[in-house]
Amino acid sequence: MSERKIPWIIKYRPKRVDDVIGQDEAKKTIISWLTEWAKGRIPYKKALLLYGPPGVGKTSLVEAIARELNFDILELNASDYRRKSDIRRIVGTAATKKPLLKKGLIILLDEVDGIDPRADEGGLEALVDVIKNTINPIIMTANDPWKEQFRVLRELCELVDFKELTENQIIALLQKICDSEKIYCEREALRWIASRSMGDARAAINDLQAVAEGYGKVTIGLVRAIVRGREKTINIWRTLNEIFYANQAWAAKKAVTQSEEDYESLIRWLNDNIPKKYSDPLDLFRAYDALARATVMLSRAKISGEWGLLSYVFDLMGPGVSLARRSEEILKTRYGFPDWIRLMAQLKPMREEREKLAEHLSYRILASKSTIMNEVIPYMMLIFRNPSDPVIAARLALGYNLSKDMIKYLAGDNTENVIRALEKIKRARPEEVGKETKREPEKREARKEKSSKGLDYFIKS
Ligand SMILES: Nc1ncnc2c1ncn2[C@@H]1O[C@H](COP(=O)(O)OP(=O)(O)OP(=O)(O)O)[C@@H](O)[C@H]1O
Numbered sequence: 001m002s003e004r005k006i007p008w009i010i011k012y013r014p015k016r017v018d019d020v021i022g023q024d025e026a027k028k029t030i031i032s033w034l035t036e037w038a039k040g041r042i043p044y045k046k047a048l049l050l051y052g053p054p055g056v057g058k059t060s061l062v063e064a065i066a067r068e069l070n071f072d073i074l075e076l077n078a079s080d081y082r083r084k085s086d087i088r089r090i091v092g093t094a095a096t097k098k099p100l101l102k103k104g105l106i107i108l109l110d111e112v113d114g115i116d117p118r119a120d121e122g123g124l125e126a127l128v129d130v131i132k133n134t135i136n137p138i139i140m141t142a143n144d145p146w147k148e149q150f151r152v153l154r155e156l157c158e159l160v161d162f163k164e165l166t167e168n169q170i171i172a173l174l175q176k177i178c179d180s181e182k183i184y185c186e187r188e189a190l191r192w193i194a195s196r197s198m199g200d201a202r203a204a205i206n207d208l209q210a211v212a213e214g215y216g217k218v219t220i221g222l223v224r225a226i227v228r229g230r231e232k233t234i235n236i237w238r239t240l241n242e243i244f245y246a247n248q249a250w251a252a253k254k255a256v257t258q259s260e261e262d263y264e265s266l267i268r269w270l271n272d273n274i275p276k277k278y279s280d281p282l283d284l285f286r287a288y289d290a291l292a293r294a295t296v297m298l299s300r301a302k303i304s305g306e307w308g309l310l311s312y313v314f315d316l317m318g319p320g321v322s323l324a325r326r327s328e329e330i331l332k333t334r335y336g337f338p339d340w341i342r343l344m345a346q347l348k349p350m351r352e353e354r355e356k357l358a359e360h361l362s363y364r365i366l367a368s369k370s371t372i373m374n375e376v377i378p379y380m381m382l383i384f385r386n387p388s389d390p391v392i393a394a395r396l397a398l399g400y401n402l403s404k405d406m407i408k409y410l411a412g413d414n415t416e417n418v419i420r421a422l423e424k425i426k427r428a429r430p431e432e433v434g435k436e437t438k439r440e441p442e443k444r445e446a447r448k449e450k451s452s453k454g455l456d457y458f459i460k461s
């Protein structure tokens, strides 16, 4: 494998504790707990459960500490130890053997929340047994240990909280990598990557490498074009659930950034669904306050092009709305489509008809579609909807060769009146109608020329 092909998350994996950015509390707890073991004492809790969002240094910190404190490490992934029999055989054996050479042996069980109590029946119970009987330190990691099924395990462990990395911490990490790779990078580009990463250093480093290796430099233009498509998107119903039912701020933020919905529509969805889930007036106030601020930030980001502000938009829409609820109660009302979206769907045929009419008239009146929509159609509507004089409307319809649908759009409830008047004119002056059909245009230019004749007809008659 050539040097450039090595994934940077491996090449730049922290080697020493100092290389791990942030997580100071976690460092202190893990080091002092392991120091006990190194001195031959067994701490009160024989296992640690490290939890927090993905890519924040849980696994790599354990590895770095093990190296510095001279511990051996047996690292297992959920797929290696999920079954009851594996746990007894592999983990159980390791947990009861004294290491020969080093200070101790750390058993690192990554992603314990990958054990599914239904599919891997008895797995969690076997793990609990192993922890009770271990003579070696056991460290587990999880993204979300708060499910009921992990309660017994939680009680047996000392919990160690890992924080989402801040944008500046991630920028510093990315900058360091660019410096050692001697890659040109723009600060703004690193900020963009960091803000999209949701505090996940692994995701940020992967994005950085994708752009840097593909293009030899990291500029804001490249990053904007490339970085967005990386994530798996989730549909709107899951997005809403993950925001309203989030246990942790990062989960709510992730729901926002991974939603397939664009941020503006997501704001509308939240706007209409907050009162379906929250009932306490103060909760409602806090949720709407956060959403209002998100809206302001989003328009600032769009106007100024300062896309770093998006990070605040995510914080306000996700955790802001999610943590607004302080009361226990969450309503069971089902989510609903935002009224705005329903309205737009209902109005769609109308909008299309208006478009068609504007296009049709633009050849005859020689004005732009938008001028016609804003300045001509409203007056025509007044004329067409006047029940006392449908003849003027009928003449206009004849002169501009309007279809039935166009007349209906303009005349609304007065349509029948106008059509009747139109039929009457056609019967009374068939030669004019013939002239009109002969004039049915073939080419745009011909139409334009004839448009004035249409008007002449209307004025003279
Ligand atoms: N705090 C950090 N400081 C420096 N680099 C980090 C940090 N956190 C993550 N990284 C980078 O991200 C990579 C993945 O980190 P790690 O495997 O420790 O994450 P994790 O928290 O265990 O994630 P998961 O929950 O997905 O297992 C590391 O190889 C390293 O390059």
Ligand SMILES: [Mg+2]
Pocket (backbone or CB within 6 Å): 058, 059, 060, 110, 141
């Ligand atoms: Mg890990």
